[in-house]
Structures are given as structure tokens and as C-alpha cells.
Amino acid sequence: MSSIAPELQVAAWLNSARPLSLQQLRGKVVVIYAFQMLCPGCVSHGIPQAKAIRAAFDEQDVAVLGLHSVFEHHAVMNREALEAFVHEYRIGFPVAIDQPSAHGPIPLTMEEYQLRGTPTLIVIDREGRLRLSHFGRAEDMQVGALIGQLVGEAPAQQVVCDDTACSIR
Amino acid sequence: MSSIAPELQVAAWLNSARPLSLQQLRGKVVVIYAFQMLCPGCVSHGIPQAKAIRAAFDEQDVAVLGLHSVFEHHAVMNREALEAFVHEYRIGFPVAIDQPSAHGPIPLTMEEYQLRGTPTLIVIDREGRLRLSHFGRAEDMQVGALIGQLVGEAPAQQVVCDDTACSIR
Amino acid sequence: MSSIAPELQVAAWLNSARPLSLQQLRGKVVVIYAFQMLCPGCVSHGIPQAKAIRAAFDEQDVAVLGLHSVFEHHAVMNREALEAFVHEYRIGFPVAIDQPSAHGPIPLTMEEYQLRGTPTLIVIDREGRLRLSHFGRAEDMQVGALIGQLVGEAPAQQVVCDDTACSIR
């Protein structure tokens, strides 16, 4: 669970003026909530938990992203429907539409992260390492505890070299 | 609140082999839960309460019907999407699709019943009279109490006449 | 479940100016919630449900009584402690202290009703017949449905005779 998290493969972003990447979020803890808009557990548990994470942490420390990973009922969980859902459920954080596959129902990020279904809570530390991939219900206290500890971890110092010298940042 | 409830105007039925009418349900208490599949309060409160009503009462005494009264996001809350929703949320009782209007966003039954929005709980007594139209959240105990009392009411005896005689049923 | 409910055996009443009896409550549906003040399930579920019943029904139709049936930790669940509990939990309906037994830990009403523990919900119909004795958690919808139906049942007519004549009440 401590390898570098693979980059997201995204067809489109909602609630974000431009595409986001894990690369550019490096330095923050990144929380990705994989969901489907017609998945009951996502609606009753996952979305409220994602909102609670957003409310509990500073945006300087923690990025919260939704990931709409549709693997069933593709025809009706399209972008237009998702936009209505995001509006009705008052989701304010960026939502990525997982890139559909040309070869089957499982979209590409879901495939790459080997998700078992939705909702899945993914947590990536300040250094970009995958630290949690949890399918199903997780308790708020446990989730807050984990993310809090990752926030508390000081980012590792990086040695950066240019032509003349190396420095520690 | 004690006039005869107007007949439902329905474009199509899910979970029912044939169209239903209030007329043919006369003699039972009829519970109609008006909802929209992308309405958060319907999903978190209305649908679970409708299921709880279905579980608490005998089908001989109480009919439970869903009424999908779409007044916004019409394009994405279509029949195909509703079928996926009904499947994912394991709704077992009949669901009527409220007849869209040719003149505006409000469907015909919603208009006739003057519903303020969704979810709305409608309760009709054994004699076909409208006894409750409640918009928003209602407590399970209160709802159970009301429907229970209507179930407990003996249906009024009806005098039915044909060519030769009148009889009391 | 349809025999006449035995009379309560009560050491003292809280929230009632004078002793109550099932006999004098005949004609109403009577709900008795047996509890112990240090029983977690009673506090989290039973007491709130008893309050919800009190709120959902008219006092003319339904009497709600608490029954403090202490069968453990007798020394600390005494009358003074119960009074503090009733005050802190804002219990407004009458509470009977089940009469302790001279022979063992089980108080007399609990013994007579053969209760398995607390919380237990007891429901008696308008005619004084025991209709429900449910140990543990019960859903609000189911409870409201049952009591509602008993409220809806018209009290049976009684033939009452005096020296000169009989009349139907």
C-alpha cells in the first residue's frame, strides 16, 4: 500500500475550471471518493462522508476529489445525469468522470486501481503514495484519524539539484 | 381533506403487470409516495419510509404505490433511468410514472393534487377519501399511527342496488 | 395474546398525582414500556420510542405508562435515582415502580407478565386484552401501525344492567 498512486484517467471534470492531476496535488493528502450516482451506499454513506472530510480539513492540507466510476447502467449515468446529481446533492468539490474503456464496462482508473466496486475511499499521502483503498462503509472516526495522521506527517525533505548546487527543500 | 381523491394520471407503470387505479383499490387504505429519483430527501427518507410502510401492513389492508412526479431535470429522470433506480434501490411495490404535461414542467397528477414538491406522502382511506398530503419529512411513528387508524376503520357499508333490489355490502 | 392483561403491581408512581390502574384505563389503548434506567437499550431506544408514541396519539385514545422493572443493580436504581433520571430525560408520562419481590430479584409485575428483560413494549387494547409483549427493539412504523389499528377498533358495546333495566353503552 505504499507505492506511488497511478495517475487518474479522466474523461471530463465537473466543478473544476481545468483538469487536475495527482502530480500537481503532490504535497497535499489527496482523498478520492469513487462512486456511482445510482449506487445506494454511495448516496447514503459515501457522499456525506466525502463532504465531512472536505469540511474537517483545510484545503491547503487535503484535496477531496470525487471519481464517477460507472461500471453498470452506463446509458443513464451519463454526464448530463451526473451534472443534475452533483447539483441536487450540493457537491462542491471537483468530480472526475472515470475514462470509459473501449473494451468493457470497467472504466480505466477503476481498472488500474483494481477497485472492487463503489463506494471506495482512496487516500494518498503528501508524497503521492497510496495509503488506503477501502471498499464499502468506513467509520468517520477511523477515516478522520487516518487522514489526520497523514496531514500531521511532515512532507519529506527533497534534495533538489541544479547546475551549481544541491539544496534541501 | 375528506373529498374523494382524484384518479392518478399515469404514463406507465413499473413493477405492475397492468395499470392500477384508485377505483379498483377502493376498500384498502392507499399510500402514494410521490418522489423524484434525484431528490435527496426522497432517497434518504421517502423511499425507506415507503418500504417501512409496505413491511408494516398487510397487502390486504394497505396498498403502497410510488409516484414518479418529475418536475425538473426531465431529460435525465426518464423511464430507463427510473428502471435502473428502482432496481438498485430494490423497490418492490408498483411505481407509476406521473403523466407529463404538454404545457409545462409539472406532471398531471402532481398538478391535480397540488403537490408542493417531493417527497410527498399521500394517504387515502378505504372509502377513497384523501386524508393526508404531507410534503417533506414525517416521523415513522406518526405515519404508522395514522395509517393504522385508517386500517382500523371498518369500511362503511354500501347500499348497492340493481334492477330488482337493494342490498347492503 | 388475547387474555385480559393482569393488573400492575406498583410500589409507587412518579408523574401521577394518584395511583393508576388498568381497570380505570379500560376503554383506552394502554402502552406500558418496561425499562431500567441503567439499561442501554432502554435509554437509546425504549424511552425515545415511548415519547414518540405519546406524541403520536391523543391522550383520549392511548395511555402511555413507564414501568421501572428493576431486576439488577437494585441498590443504585432506587426511587431517588429514578426521579433524577425522569427529570434529566424529560419523561412526562406516568412511571410506575414495579413492586419488588420479597423472594428474589424479579419484581412482581415483571414476574406476572413473564417479561424476558428490558426494554419490553406491552400493548393492551381498549377492552383490556394483552395484544403485544415485545422484548428488545421494535421499529417505529410497526409500533405505530399496531397501536393505530387498536385505536381504530371501536370499543365493543357493553351491556350494563342495574336494578330496573339493561342498557347498551
Added chain:
Amino acid sequence: MSSIAPELQVAAWLNSARPLSLQQLRGKVVVIYAFQMLCPGCVSHGIPQAKAIRAAFDEQDVAVLGLHSVFEHHAVMNREALEAFVHEYRIGFPVAIDQPSAHGPIPLTMEEYQLRGTPTLIVIDREGRLRLSHFGRAEDMQVGALIGQLVGEAPAQQVVCDDTACSIR
């Protein structure tokens, strides 16, 4: 909120073979949940949250203590009653009985910490500094986030000097 937390003043400990002190817990995050056994908000919210904290964090990182700060109904919230409560509510962490005052109803630790009532959640960091004193309800996610961040904070290095030299620990 960043001064050193004052030591607890305790009449007796439950669930602990010997008295505990903040001094000896230095190096861990310390969570103190002030409660009263007959306080509804403590029972419905505080105790479950304290248990959730205990379950979410390692005992090496976080100590969880109950503090029974009785300021009303003293006669019935005595030690014997508290022992029954701790048993019935399956509280496994140490519980301190706040030292009663000789001069009034407010016990000494409650007075010193200037608590407004119960439940109050107190959080002390690894260095013994008071970081939170929150009266009333707090969300699990927020609480987990805060404690998690305090756990993530490396304990500050301390310079310790004796007669011959100073060293960093």
C-alpha cells in the same frame, strides 16, 4: 489553548489498577471525556464517541480517559452507581471520579478546567498542552481529524541538561 494542561484531581479510578496522571502520559495524545452518568447527551453522544476514539487509535499514541464530573444529583451519581453504569455501558477505558469540592457542587478538575458542563471533550497533545476543550456535540470526522493530526506531530525534541552536559532526546 496552548498552555500546559493542569493535572487531574481524582477521588478514585475505575478500570485502572493504579492512579494515572497526565505527567506519566506525556508523550501520548490524551483524550479526556468529561461526563455524568445521568446526562442524556453524554450517554447518547459522548460515551459512544469516546469508544470510537479508543477504537480508532493505537494505545501507544492516544490515551482515552473518562472523567466523571458530577455537578448535580450527587447523591445518586455515586461510585457504586457509576460502577454499575460502566459495567452496563461496557466502558473499557479508565474512568476518573472528579474530586468533589468541599465548597460547592462543582468538582475540582471541572473547576480548574473551567468546564461549562457535560459532555466536554478535552484533548491534550504529546507535549502536555491543552489543545481542545469542546462542550457539547462534536462530529466524529472533526474529532478524528484533530486527534489524528496531533498523533502525526512528532514530539518535540527536548534538551535535557544534567551536571555535566546537555543532550537532545
